[in-house]
Every structure is written in C-alpha cells, then in structure tokens.
C-alpha cells in the first residue's frame with residue numbers, strides 16, 4: 478500500500494511498508510542517495526536527514542514514526558534564491574571532504590545548526606557535529622567550512 482511522504486518539499490507516494498526504514502526508502506525507492514549507510518545503528522551520522530528541521534538518523538527510523546513530518550535530504554538543500562547552498566559552496570572552498578561518505582550527513586546536521594544559530598562558535602559547531610563520524614579525519618576542515626558558510630550566509 479502506498480505511503481505518502483513529504484520529501485524535499487514534494488509530497489510523494491511510495492510503495493513501502495510502515496515498517497520500512499527511511500534510509501532505504503530514500504535510497505532505493507526515491508533514488509535520493511545523499512544519506513549513506515554507515516553503521517545502521519544510529520552511531521555514525523552518515524544517514525542523517527532532517528525531520529521538521531531536526532537531524533535524525535534515517536537508518537533507524539521506520540516510516541511509521543514519520544507521519545506528517547517534512548523530510549529534508551541533501552537533494553533539497555538550496556540557498557534562499559534556489560542556488561547552491563552556502564554549506565555546499567564552503568565545503569568545496571575549504572576542501573572539507575575526502576571520500577565524501579560522511580558529507581551529506583554532516584551538511585544536513587550543520588544546516589540545522591545554522592538555522593537555529595546563524596553565528597555559532599567553533600566550539601558550538603564541534604558540539605553539533607560530535608556524533609557525525611568522519612573516518613578520513615577531515616573534522617577540522619569541516620568545522621572551518623561550517624564557520625565559513627555562516628559568514629557567507631551573513632554576507633561577511
């Protein structure tokens with residue numbers, strides 16, 4: 478039976494069970510491949526998307542837990558004018574990804590942070606991203622990118 482989901486600003490009906498995990502529905506049914514499978518246990522953050530603006534680990538959330546929630550993935554992330562989001566631009570400028578496997582989850586977590594706190598400190602960025610693991614060790618460049626994105630969004 479189709480399940481209705483609000484994904485990246487569009488309501489879509491997908492053939493899925495309410496028990497299906499959001500990550501697999503996004504990747505396999507909707508071909509939204511930003512969120513990645515890392516641990517499958519809510520530990521690494523590679524699968525992070527936003528639900529009503531809050532970062533969630535899509536690898537452990539069944540569709541039944543997401544009724545009426547607005548889901549945002551990297552695919553839907555845009556600047557207010559519809560262009561490239563400052564976080565994506567800053568990640569390129571700071572070369573903040575190596576393999577990029579963690580990047581979508583990091584960027585979505587950072588997007589939620591910058592909406593709540595447009596001018597975070599270095600420490601606050603590190604706290605927010607504490608649960609997003611990067612096996613390539615690009616944490617410091619990621620933090621610089623998030624701070625740079627905050628500056629860009631503020632016109633600095």
Ligand code: FES
Pocket residue numbers: 513514515516517518519520521522523524525534535536537
């Ligand atoms: S794959 Fe979901 S938190 Fe690691």
Ligand code: FES
Pocket residue numbers: 573574575576577578579580610611612613614615
């Ligand atoms: S850039 Fe490779 S895991 Fe983070």
